[in-house]
Amino acid sequence: MRNILIVGAGQAGLQLALSLRAEGYDVTLMSARTPDEIRTGWPTSTQAMFDLALSSERAYQLDGWQSQTPQIQGLHVVLSAPPGEMAFGAPCPLDAPAQSVDQRVKMAQWLLDAEDRGVEVIYNSVTTQDLDALTQLGRYDLTIVAAGKGELVAMFDRDDNRSVFTSPQRGLAVSYVHGLAPDPRWPVPHVGFHAIPGLGELFVIPGLTNSGPCDILFWEAVPGGPLDRYADAVGRMAPQLHLQITLELIQEYLPWVHERAGAVELTDAKATLHGRYTPTIRRPVAHLPGGGRVLGLADVVIANDPITGQGSNTAAKAADYYLKSILARGGHPFDETWMNATFEGFWTAHGAAVTGWTNAMLQPLPPHVQQLLGAAAGNQDVARRFANGFSDPNDFGNWLMDPDKATAYLAEVCAA
Known part of the structure; x- marks a missing residue:
């Protein structure tokens, strides 16, 4: 052989x-x-x-972790505009669970x-x-x-x-945590995708770590912007300081997430990561x-x-x-x-x-994508199709990535 x-x-x-x-x-x-x-x-x-x-x-x-891992039922897309205020939220269910x-x-x-x-x-x-x-x-x-x-x-x-690209497009900062309360707006396990236009994004991902079920708080910060507070760290930032900055940013820019974070603590002594590429x-x-x-x-x-x-x-x-x-x-x-x-x-x-x-x-969302995400907030067909594109992104070429196809798709959905 x-x-x-x-x-x-x-x-x-x-x-x-x-x-x-x-x-x-x-x-x-x-x-x-x-x-x-x-x-x-x-x-x-x-x-x-x-x-x-x-x-x-x-x-x-x-796949030896099925019984232990939170079964992620979808994505909750939340737009913050202006920063600190929720413009809309769109629960987007998956046809089959994801996991982390x-x-x-x-x-x-x-x-x-x-x-x-x-x-x-x-x-x-x-x-x-x-x-x-x-x-x-x-x-x-x-x-x-x-x-x-x-x-x-x-x-x-x-x-x-x-x-x-010839330079990093985001500064990345990750914290694995216990103690985050469920999202009252959609209590099932899901990936929270909180976008702050022009500044960056926070992802909240239910997962499994060595100490059991957890959540991952993951900031993607536009370089040089106000969310990019990890950039000046020399070497690896002290984990508790890393978490403190993460929660401070959440409190300032995403207060509805911070409401859930009163009991948050790191899952272990080495539960953080930051960098860029x-x-x-x-x-x-x-x-x-x-x-x-x-x-x-x-x-x-x-x-x-x-x-x-x-x-x-x-x-x-x-x-x-x-x-x-x-x-x-x-x-x-x-x-x-x-x-x-x-x-x-x-x-x-x-x-x-x-x-x-x-x-x-990684670029500012064009008007047709903003329109589609807005439609997902009130239309389960659009929401479901968006979520399932994360499993097979090839489908995005059929509607999300092309303004003309997006317009035709929205017209079709609205007429149904």
Whole structure:
């Protein structure tokens, strides 16, 4: 059986390793951290995974948290205009629940599962020089890089034609918390999407962490604006100060959320994350000094801003797409032509739609999108379609992303 090397133990790398192993492949996975180091470390992400992405986990019995994780029933889109005053709120129900499992929980367990299921797991950081040496061993039929941070990412050239931005578009600040009261306006578990035009957004995501069910308070701040209060921190900000700033901003700009936050506390001593990065699309194949070729996966090659909550979803879909492409390849070589074709196939199937939609959401919302969101507040068909687009963003191209299609859709809905 063919032997695959995967470098990186996040959503995409671990999901691909486990699913390939289930299909009988020999898989070696390299992780920079052990399960204990991940479980007791700092969070690396937020995540709200929707049904289409979750189905790729369920297919290989990788969804071990169903009974413990809050079942997210939809999104509540709230517009604050002017800041501090609610203009409208639109509950947008999902057809199938979403869920959010802290990657400290999920990746630690998946690493243990990988070892139990016969994946050769090597705990070691990997440099470009290491990877060059590994590809020259002749042991691996295919090497995939799924480590979205660190020096390995720099091996993959920026795709200027598909990369719109040259600087970060948001400052990101995350707090995992216990004690947030349910939203009285829509008490079921849901993702709260609170937009403050020109300043940024707050997302409130029900999730599961090491200490049980929780909520994630996630600020996306326009750089240099009044919400961007984490930017001057040198290194990692003290978690309690981080939470204090988060709650102060909520009190000032979203008082209806602050009403629910009287008993909020951090879930653990390492429950915060802040930073920023430039959304970038990279070319899928990296050329190593010794002549080797490696294929990039997920946020190595498609790193979008998290404003649309698509990072883990895109990673899961990419792992599933690459899996199917590897299986279909049979005994043929995984050459550079195949690598490029695999990525381009994924880009056409998923990557282009989510990137275009995410980039659009980073800009001031055009009038037709504001009109659609306003319509969602009073029309369940519009609200439901908007929510389910988070599961498959391809649908947004049929109505949300195009002013003429949006106008036609609203006319059709109103006439029904």
